[in-house]
Amino acid sequence: MDTFLQQIINGLTLGSIYALVALGYTMVYGILGLINFAHGEVVMIGALTALAVIKPLAGAGLPGPLALLAGAAVAILVCMALGFAIERVAYRPLRHAPRLAPLITAIGVSMVLQQLAMIIWGRNYHSFPALLPATPRELGGAQITDLQIMIVVVAILMMAGLALLVNRTRLGRAMRATAENPEIAGLMGVDANHIIALTFVIGSALAAVAGVMVSANYGIAHYNMGFILGLKAFTAAVLGGIGNLAGAMFGGILLGLIEALGAGYIGDLTGGFLGSDYQDVFAFFVLIVVLIFRPSGLMGEKVSERA
């Protein structure tokens, strides 16, 4: 088996998921300058909601792909509503408060969502059924599953859609203008509250999809899966240059690849001293190195002060 190619495939899969979640962090940061630390929990709610829909549907004999689609659709709607609510309840009242205040609220929201999920779904790990054909395909000495192909393709489509929205539409223009200067955008007639709400809703929809992907990929979902995933995706966003959409996509994929390759080779590299369970260390190690040399991230421009 070709380990290198295999780890590239695994890394792209994982990286696609990180990228989708990282986009949510970076969009909110771009427009509000705040880190929505509750974002990881939205991913978790997405995963568990999808599972709640999928289990009975699959149990009733609905074909796997259809059940997956239905689960994802419901998860997207629930997460969009959740993202909207988080902004309204936790961040909007603090729009003009000192920076630290919304950060604390974010942590609070995060804890509330985790507890809520624990009450609804319990502390157990839930197994996520295999909904797509499990037999992997051969690819140049490595293996790739239908699920992996689907994850990468869907992620690419969603990112392309987002890029089109942001760069090519009137709404996207208003989003970029608001991110740059909400006051002036307001003078043009843009209601910043709408744009901000929309940003949360879009980010949450991406998070829902990522949640379904990650639990389908690992076959598992649980109430605290959002924390470490959120942290990794946040890392990816910072790696790419927080506030920069292309940076989040790039940072996500890069982080996925680094982790997968790290996990694949760490044993060899350390003479068996460290196992693949140290893969998480790689992510943060790379982050530290990048931030030392490029404090604004790989693709983050040094934005000049406004005139």
Place this chain on the structure above:
Amino acid sequence: MSSPGVPLLEVLNLEVSYGGIAALKGISFAVEEGEMVALIGANGAGKTSTLKALARLLPARGSIRFRGEELAALPSHALIGRGLALVPEGRGVFARLSVAENLSMGAYSRSDPAGIVADLERVHELLPRLYERRRQLAGTLSGGEQQMLALGRALMGRPKLLLLDEPSMGLAPLMVHQVFETIRAVAATGVTVLLVEQNARLALETASRGYVMESGRIILADSAALLLADPRVREAYLGE
């Protein structure tokens, strides 16, 4: 559309304070439809605060009646749809948007595609530089070009009243001349202009009437010609 005798803009007892310190101490003034009015005064007199209050960017007390409607209760983003546009101090172009995108942001509140296209052509005619640079990021324009862009962008909203804050700021004399030519051309199309300027002579030579501000109050109001001749103005603001 406005009934005779009612000014386009009527401001009564406008007050603004920053953290308890009064910047506007109850000013009142009016702008008639079709005229260009200058608001002059030294640094810190309260000119920018006045325009920001009009554009609802600052909490203010007092009354702002525009085309018969009280603006004081409206959010900032509702103003352009009512015909009020501000070109802020320092221009405020979207540096990371292209010139063309900045101009379409100016028309954000409109929903008449044909009218927008026609106005874009008009703006390009008035400011040919913007057409040449349409694909360039606004942040890479020169200061003068950015001022032109800010002006063109405001015109894309088809304003009835244009508030201009220091359009000459930081520009070379030749550029100042060009910018003011453009402002005259805009005013000639029937757009009412309230012009804030440090360059008092230029402002009073361009406008038909003027108000002089000092420490948050309006201390003089007259026709531009009479203000230019007023010894107090000559001494304090025209450097004579």
